[in-house]
Amino acid sequence: MDSRPSKRLLVSACLAGTNCTFRGKNNLNDKIKKLVDSGTAIALCPEVLGMLGVPRERIELRGGDGNDILDGKARVISSKGGDFTMRLISGSYKVLDEAKRYGITDAILKSNSPSCGVGRIYDGTFSNNLKNGDGVLTALLKRNGIKVMSEREELYGK
Numbered sequence: 522m523d524s525r526p527s528k529r530l531l532v533s534a535c536l537a538g539t540n541c542t543f544r545g546k547n548n549l550n551d552k553i554k555k556l557v558d559s560g561t562a563i564a565l566c567p568e569v570l571g572m573l574g575v576p577r578e579r580i581e582l583r584g585g586d587g588n589d590i591l592d593g594k595a596r597v598i599s600s601k602g603g604d605f606t607m608r609l610i611s612g613s614y615k616v617l618d619e620a621k622r623y624g625i626t627d628a629i630l631k632s633n634s635p636s637c638g639v640g641r642i643y644d645g646t647f648s649n650n651l652k653n654g655d656g657v658l659t660a661l662l663k664r665n666g667i668k669v670m671s672e673r674e675e676l677y678g679k
């Protein structure tokens with residue numbers, strides 16, 4: 522008998538209303554919160570699981586995107602110059618472990634984030650400009666066969 526929990530969808534915790542952004546706020550999306558409240562989705566934050574703390578220094582990816590981070594070709598840098606590369610990789614792997622435990626097949630993650638961004642992320646200059654690429658968690662989930670979309674995509678209808 523398959524004893525795994527029945528949820529198959531992962532969402533960024535901040536979208537479900539958890540105050541886990543670097544400012545200690547959330548990015549509540551009512552529709553995504555309902556998915557969590559109904560038991561359809563689980564909500565996790567790779568930066569919290571990476572022990573970056575709340576609130577925390579703002580981070581961005583310098584020298585590449587999430588795939589480059591995973592390949593050791595880029596760094597996760599804070600606005601104060603700290604290097605959080607290993608912590609964010611660790612937090613992302615913790616999310617992946619949970620995703621595997623739940624049999625997650627799909628994820629809805631927060632757009633533009635250095636961790637959760639899908640296709641576009643902040644460019645590493647802390648100037649609110651974007652560049653092409655996935656966040657670290659997004660890249661890791663995709664490498665493991667999980668389909669990832671941002672909350673701005675409307676695959677789930679409105």
Ligand code: SF4
Binds near residue numbers: 565
């Ligand atoms: S890492 Fe992801 S879940 Fe955590 S606050 Fe940032 S966007 Fe939200």
